Amino acid sequence: MKHFFDGFFTTYQNGVFIYCCAIYAIYATLTLFSYLSILANIQKNCLREKLVLIQSSLSPGISIITGAFNEERTIIPNVRSLLTMNYPLFEVIVVNDGSTDNTLEKLRAEFGLVEVKFAYHYFIQCNTVLRVFKSSDPAFSNLLVIDKLNGGNKADAINAGINASSYNYFLNTDVDCILDKDTLVHLIQPFIDDEKKVIATGATLRMVNSCVVDAGVLIEPRIPKEILPRFQEIEYIRSFVIGKMGWNLVNCIPNVSGGLGMFDKDIVIKVGGYDRHSFGEDMDMLMRMSKYMCEQKIDYAIRYIPQSLCWTEGPSSLKVFRRQRLRWGRGLYQIFSSYYRLLFNPRYGSLGMVVLPYNFIFELCAPIIEFLGIVCYLYLIFSGLINWPYAIILLLFVYFFSIFITLLSIVWDQLVIRRYRLREVIRLCFWAFLEPLLYHPLVMIFALAGYVRQFFKIHTHWGHMERRGFGETTGPEMESLNSSAL
Amino acid sequence: MRSMWLPELSATPPAFSWHFAWKSLPVFIKICLLIALAAMLGAALAMISITVRRNALQKQEALMEQLARQVNELLLNTIVLSPTPKGRSMVRADFDTSGFYKLGLSVKKVNQVLVEEMIHYRNYFSGTIAEQIRKLYLGLSLHKAALLRLQKKSWESRSNALAELFKMDIEVPRERLQELLRSDNRYIREYARLMLIKFSKADPLAVLFELDEPLSQWEQLEIFLLVKDRADITAAALQKLLPPANSQAGLNMLAVKLAIHFHLRQALPGLLLLADATDPRLRTEAILAIGLLGNTQSQQYLRDAYSWQTHEGRLAIIRALGQIQNSRHMRFLENEFLYSDDFETKKYAAEALIRLYPLSKATVDRLAGNTEPENQVILQHSLDPLINAS
Numbered sequence: 001m002k003h004f005f006d007g008f009f010t011t012y013q014n015g016v017f018i019y020c021c022a023i024y025a026i027y028a029t030l031t032l033f034s035y036l037s038i039l040a041n042i043q044k045n046c047l048r049e050k051l052v053l054i055q056s057s058l059s060p061g062i063s064i065i066t067g068a069f070n071e072e073r074t075i076i077p078n079v080r081s082l083l084t085m086n087y088p089l090f091e092v093i094v095v096n097d098g099s100t101d102n103t104l105e106k107l108r109a110e111f112g113l114v115e116v117k118f119a120y121h122y123f124i125q126c127n128t129v130l131r132v133f134k135s136s137d138p139a140f141s142n143l144l145v146i147d148k149l150n151g152g153n154k155a156d157a158i159n160a161g162i163n164a165s166s167y168n169y170f171l172n173t174d175v176d177c178i179l180d181k182d183t184l185v186h187l188i189q190p191f192i193d194d195e196k197k198v199i200a201t202g203a204t205l206r207m208v209n210s211c212v213v214d215a216g217v218l219i220e221p222r223i224p225k226e227i228l229p230r231f232q233e234i235e236y237i238r239s240f241v242i243g244k245m246g247w248n249l250v251n252c253i254p255n256v257s258g259g260l261g262m263f264d265k266d267i268v269i270k271v272g273g274y275d276r277h278s279f280g281e282d283m284d285m286l287m288r289m290s291k292y293m294c295e296q297k298i299d300y301a302i303r304y305i306p307q308s309l310c311w312t313e314g315p316s317s318l319k320v321f322r323r324q325r326l327r328w329g330r331g332l333y334q335i336f337s338s339y340y341r342l343l344f345n346p347r348y349g350s351l352g353m354v355v356l357p358y359n360f361i362f363e364l365c366a367p368i369i370e371f372l373g374i375v376c377y378l379y380l381i382f383s384g385l386i387n388w389p390y391a392i393i394l395l396l397f398v399y400f401f402s403i404f405i406t407l408l409s410i411v412w413d414q415l416v417i418r419r420y421r422l423r424e425v426i427r428l429c430f431w432a433f434l435e436p437l438l439y440h441p442l443v444m445i446f447a448l449a450g451y452v453r454q455f456f457k458i459h460t461h462w463g464h465m466e467r468r469g470f471g472e473t474t475g476p477e478m479e480s481l482n483s484s485a486l
Numbered sequence: 487m488r489s490m491w492l493p494e495l496s497a498t499p500p501a502f503s504w505h506f507a508w509k510s511l512p513v514f515i516k517i518c519l520l521i522a523l524a525a526m527l528g529a530a531l532a533m534i535s536i537t538v539r540r541n542a543l544q545k546q547e548a549l550m551e552q553l554a555r556q557v558n559e560l561l562l563n564t565i566v567l568s569p570t571p572k573g574r575s576m577v578r579a580d581f582d583t584s585g586f587y588k589l590g591l592s593v594k595k596v597n598q599v600l601v602e603e604m605i606h607y608r609n610y611f612s613g614t615i616a617e618q619i620r621k622l623y624l625g626l627s628l629h630k631a632a633l634l635r636l637q638k639k640s641w642e643s644r645s646n647a648l649a650e651l652f653k654m655d656i657e658v659p660r661e662r663l664q665e666l667l668r669s670d671n672r673y674i675r676e677y678a679r680l681m682l683i684k685f686s687k688a689d690p691l692a693v694l695f696e697l698d699e700p701l702s703q704w705e706q707l708e709i710f711l712l713v714k715d716r717a718d719i720t721a722a723a724l725q726k727l728l729p730p731a732n733s734q735a736g737l738n739m740l741a742v743k744l745a746i747h748f749h750l751r752q753a754l755p756g757l758l759l760l761a762d763a764t765d766p767r768l769r770t771e772a773i774l775a776i777g778l779l780g781n782t783q784s785q786q787y788l789r790d791a792y793s794w795q796t797h798e799g800r801l802a803i804i805r806a807l808g809q810i811q812n813s814r815h816m817r818f819l820e821n822e823f824l825y826s827d828d829f830e831t832k833k834y835a836a837e838a839l840i841r842l843y844p845l846s847k848a849t850v851d852r853l854a855g856n857t858e859p860e861n862q863v864i865l866q867h868s869l870d871p872l873i874n875a876s
Contacts, residue, residue, distance in 0.1 A: 017514065024521075043642055043645075044673075046646055046649070047645055047646070047649050047673050047677075048704070049609070049653070051609050052704070052707050052708055052711060053707070055711065056707045056710065056711055058706065058707050058710055058743060059707065114872065116867075116870050116872055116873055117863055117866035117867055117870060118863075118867055118873060119829075119833055119863050119864040119866075119867035119868075121829040121830075121833075134870075134872040134873060135872075136872065141872075168767075189704070191703075192702065192703035192704050192707070193702055193703070193704040194702075195672070195700070195702070266766075390515055393515055393518055393519050393522065394515075394518055396519075396522040397518040397519070397521055397522040397525075399522075400522045400525035400526045400529060401521060401522070401525045403525065403529050404525035404526075404528045404529045404532065407528075407529050407532035407533060407536075408528070408532055410532070410536065411532050411535055411536055414536060414539070414540065418540065418543065418544075418547075422536075422537070422540045422541065422544065425536055425540065426533070426536065426537065429532075429533050429536065
């Protein structure tokens with residue numbers, strides 16, 4: 001029996017070592033790709049005058065769709081912020097997803113909404129739409145509010161919005177997100193400027209938790225003060241700046257974040273809209289869109305831009321964070337149970353040969369391998385078989401390499417955005433040293449728990465993100481900001 | 487199962503010492519150690535780079551901001567707020583440029599800030615002020631630096647220089663542009679095309695006739711903005727961008743937009759051919775253009791084509807028929823509204839009928855009183871000014 005265990009652990013160690021080297025080689029390559037991608041984007045921005053889009057009568061229309069469930073604390077400033085986007089032709093569709101608080105009442109009072117006889121048609125499935133409202137104030141003529149029965153998830157609300165949208169492109173965002181004024185201009189650009197047919201675009205997301213926000217507008221971005229959101233900030237920078245931008249160079253982006261993504265509406269409708277039963281509806285949507293394009297033999301692209309355009313509230317309590325990560329874990333597991341036939345299938349091009357294999361081996365399997373690695377370590381420690389010097393060297397290798405990648409992502413990020421104060425960036429760098437020790441184990445455990453729940457089909461609700469609302473600036477704070485700016 | 491290469495955590499531990507011999511380590515442990523050390527060093531360098539670069543950039547940005555303020559003030563005083571002396575032409579060229587020279591134009595960054603500010607002004611001012619800024623740009627010989635950069639090998643330099651000259655309305659010799667049209671870089675080719683269109687005295691679209699690459703939607707927007715106010719866009723030129731002379735979707739789309747904008751009915755034969763385009767968006771735009779520009783014959787053609795059109799094509803035909811102010815196809819629209827199984831067809835038919843007001847008022851009133859609940863909602867939707875206001 002002991003021989004069996006020893007043999008198993010030796011083989012496992014060798015396998016994990018190769019796995020680890022492979023993943024780090026990929027990260028190193030992605031870091032390089034990401035750098036090239038960011039530079040290309042900066043150069044392109046020098047050439048493309050955004051004013052062309054703003055001035056042109058031919059700029060394509062965009063529908064901004066956002067779902068709202070019990071968002072009374074933030075709904076008004078956020079909708080106001082959406083209505084002031086810098087773009088010539090757009091509409092804002094707010095889907096009140098069966099809120100039990102005063103979300104709808106607040107909207108009605110603030111924007112002078114009146115119920116209209118809207119010929120609503122269910123092109124894609126969603127729960128029953130009860131009423132549709134338009135503003136009687138001409139200043140808000142591009143605002144449409146849909147009141148529907150709660151669908152239990154965001155996908156249902158977005159589907160309801162897509163059914164009522166007027167334009168060919170739509171922006172999917174969360175109502176708790178603060179968007180940059182130029183978000184539409186930035187995100188539509190790849191659709192009209194790429195040599196391939198672009199089906200979706202996305203941009204970097206940030207934590208809004210400690211930022212100064214006034215009337216739905218970001219006044220001063222700040223690094224989150226709380227520990228969990230701060231770690232999430234680091235994770236987001238790494239994921240968007242290195243991951244998404246790196247994959248962008250080779251057109252292998254697996255996912256456009258649910259917080260901010262622009263999509264070609266025709267294709268979304270052709271693939272049946274968002275899956276209401278998926279826990280990872282954003283990745284699922286992109287998988288189906290990509291699959292459809294491959295099957296239609298249309299050369300397509302999914303593009304990411306490095307600019308931070310969206311500031312979202314990250315969970316600050318462990319309970320909410322756990323719920324979010326359980327959902328993400330379940331979502332990833334679901335994706336592979338739905339699309340396993342595409343894995344290593346050359347018919348699906350880079351989707352079948354790069355995107356899905358990478359995500360299967362290095363995203364889905366990573367928490368499992370990590371967990372088994374910890375078990376293996378513990379076995380070797382308790383059986384006295386561990387070779388401490390080698391083990392320490394290997395741990396240092398893993399630890400410092402991951403820190404290095406994280407710090408590089410912060411350096412790359414500074415190429416694009418320098419809105420954080422220097423001391424905050426430095427503080428963020430120091431927190432990057434703690435991330436693998438404190439935060440990463442949580443991510444791994446919650447992902448595994450999500451897999452287990454999905455495997456045993458344990459029923460869970462999506463859960464609601466408890467909003468704190470944004471720290472609206474007070475008079476003295478604004479004054480101090482103004483004086484510091486001067 | 488022992489491996490020559492891979493480290494074994496479970497191997498018998500050697501006597502540990504901080505000075506253990508490097509040679510005794512397995513190859514992969516050596517590699518790991520080296521990478522770990524390199525990563526440590528890299529991490530330290532990354533942090534130093536952030537601190538040093540950010541500090542340097544912050545200082546540079548502060549300087550640039552100050553410079554931009556100075557430039558802004560100079561431009562305001564020299565051009566925007568400076569009155570045109572009596573008896574002179576509206577566009578002056580006799581500026582007091584000493585203030586600009588004092589900034590230190592030989593410094594690259596100063597030059598860059600000045601040009602950026604000038605472009606910014608030209609984006610927001612038109613007419614005399616924009617022309618005076620151009621004259622100032624020439625007066626300060628800033629174009630010479632851009633023309634020099636046009637000779638450089640790097641595509642970034644060349645494309646930036648072209649973009650700058652384009653935005654400042656500075657003509658580049660035609661032969662040079664013809665050369666740049668053959669560049670490997672897409673952006674250089676695009677700017678060369680835009681330059682040729684902008685500075686063509688006659689037939690600005692000529693450069694597009696021989697185009698052998700797809701015209702991006704972005705370039706369509708740029709070209710449209712360039713030519714929309716010109717008086718020399720002819721039907722003959724548009725014909726060359728439409729089938730059968732040209733079958734490239736991007737060019738066809740541009741031609742459709744221009745035909746609508748200039749209301750060129752002579753482009754109709756080409757537009758009729760596009761009513762069968764494979765690209766659904768192009769097909770829709772072409773059909774709508776036929777509706778807007780067409781005569782009775784072409785409208786009848788659309789009506790006849792309805793039976794064999796795709797779904798998108800049919801919807802476009804219904805919309806197009808709604809744009810024609812005559813009652814010839816009202817019965818057809820009414821039938822589609824009443825009897826179609828497709829929701830969108832019904833909705834578009836209702837909208838088309840309402841667009842035909844006041845000709846269709848009696849029909850709409852009758853339908854509002856006698857149709858099924860679903861049809862009534864569609865009619866009410868189409869009639870509601872709040873819904874159709876956006």
